[in-house]
Amino acid sequence: MASLDIGIDLGTTSVIVYMHGKGIILREPSVVAVDTRDNTVMAVGEEAYEMIGKTPAYINAIRPLRDGVISNHILTEFMIKEFLRKTSKSLMIKPRVAICVPSSITDVESRAVVQAATNADARKVFLVEEPIAAAIGAGIDIKEANGVLIVDVGGGTTDVAIISLSGIVRSDSIKVAGNTFDEAIIRHIRQKYKLLIGERMAEKIKIELASVFEPSENEKTTIKGRNLVTGLPQKIEITQADLYPALLECAMEIVASIRRVLEKAPPELVGDIYSNGITMTGGGCLLNGLDKLIASHIHVDVRRAEEPTDSVAIGTGNVFDYISDLSDGFVNASTYQH
Ligand SMILES: Nc1ncnc2c1ncn2[C@@H]1O[C@H](COP(=O)(O)OP(=O)(O)OP(=O)(O)O)[C@@H](O)[C@H]1O
Ligand SMILES: [Mg+2]
Structure with a gap:
């Protein structure tokens, strides 16, 4: 029964669970x-x-998944169990569970994830790679012999992948994503204004003010922190243009990753991507101007998926439609138990 298929996006920043037929x-x-x-x-x-x-x-x-790797197995397992318990306690039948894991995950880490889901009463567990889930969630038909380029900018990692015929043809993964921009903001404010701000304040500034393309001197916001010299609370005003150089440096690493993938790709697929454009997913792709910056350097159209933060979870929940076709990026992880 389709409604008992659950997809879990095990992200660095958030965990999102999608149920086939029900949504998030x-x-x-x-x-x-x-x-x-x-x-x-x-x-x-x-x-x-x-x-x-x-x-x-x-x-x-x-954060047990900081930077896209499982830095703490026991807590990751605890978290999966807790979230699965919350979502599936009302179900009469045990669900099939697909879990999207960071692409840099090791074999040992995969086992820990599968074990956690199995212990939490999953009937069958599958692992899905993030670019595959992102593409499905963005509404792309991955079965076609037509190259698509996915750029998933999460919290801890950015995954760039070319997908064709249900498989990953070329890919690159870097530890530059949403959190990196937050850290760049913290560093910049500390160095320039001697003001210490927390990671939640930095994220707020990034979402409300930051831009990595044609920044404005007129867009401003007030930020609060602790002055490093006096040790006292302080408020200052910063502009979009002020933050721009620090953020651009990180954003250009994403551009470089896309370039690396395109340089290694077979020419036929590069032609497809030229026509299809680039699709961006992940919460980090919402950074103001990132789409325009990439388009201006790579010279192809860039579009954001409709619900970028949810694309991976939606794709993971819908991956069951592709079970028989997926050659890569999809592992029948239940076999790990035997
Ligand atoms: N409007 C926005 N503008 C800029 N950044 C945003 C916006 N909304 C969310 N983000 C950022 O998106 C990031 C989280 O994205 P997402 O939920 O896709 O990550 P994740 O899947 O948990 O991480 P990963 O894929 O690396 O494991 C955070 O860094 C967050 O600050
Ligand atoms: Mg993600």
Whole structure:
């Protein structure tokens, strides 16, 4: 029954669960709060996210998937189990679960993910690579012999891939994505204004003000932090143009990654991409001007998927339609159990 197929986008920033026929059924930050006195988990998801930067010394709010790799197996497993428990407790039959994993994931890490889902009562577990899920979620028919270029800008990694005939033909993955822009903002404000700001404030500035294409002197925002010299709280005003050079440097690494993939690609497929354009997915692709910057350097049209933040989850939930066709980027992970 199709409604018992679940797709999980196990992202660095957030975990999104999509159920075939129902849509998005869970969206929570990928954060776990741990009590370091006895190593017990205090909160998972939204509740743990609220604790970031505000915890007493004995509570640690951890992102177990930081930078697109599983930096903490036990907590990742805990998180998967908790989210699956939340979403599937009302189901009468055990679901088939497809999980989208970062492309740099190791074999050992894959096993940990599969084990976690199996322990959480999944009937069958499949692993999907992020570019494949992103393409399906962006509404692309990946079965065609027609090259498409996907650029998924997440929180921890940017994945660039050319897909044709249900497989990944060429790809590149870099650890430059949404978080990198936040870090660049923090660094810039610290160096130029001697003001220390937190990661949540930096993300807010990125979403509300930042631009990596033709920045304006007139777009401004007020930011609050702690002055590093006086140690006191301080408010300053910054402009879009002020942040631009620091952000451009990171954005150009994404452009370079796209260029590397195109340089290695068979000419026929490059021709397809010239006609089809580039499709961007992932929350990080919403950065103001990133589409225009890429188009101006690569000289092809760039479009954002309709719901970029949800594309991977939607594609993971719908990957079951392609089970018989997928040659690459799709692993029947349930075999790991035997
Ligand atoms: N409007 C916006 N403008 C700029 N950046 C945004 C916007 N909305 C979300 N983001 C950024 O998108 C990133 C999260 O994207 P996404 O949810 O696709 O990541 P993820 O899938 O969890 O990470 P990964 O794919 O690397 O594992 C964050 O860095 C967030 O700040
Ligand atoms: Mg992602």
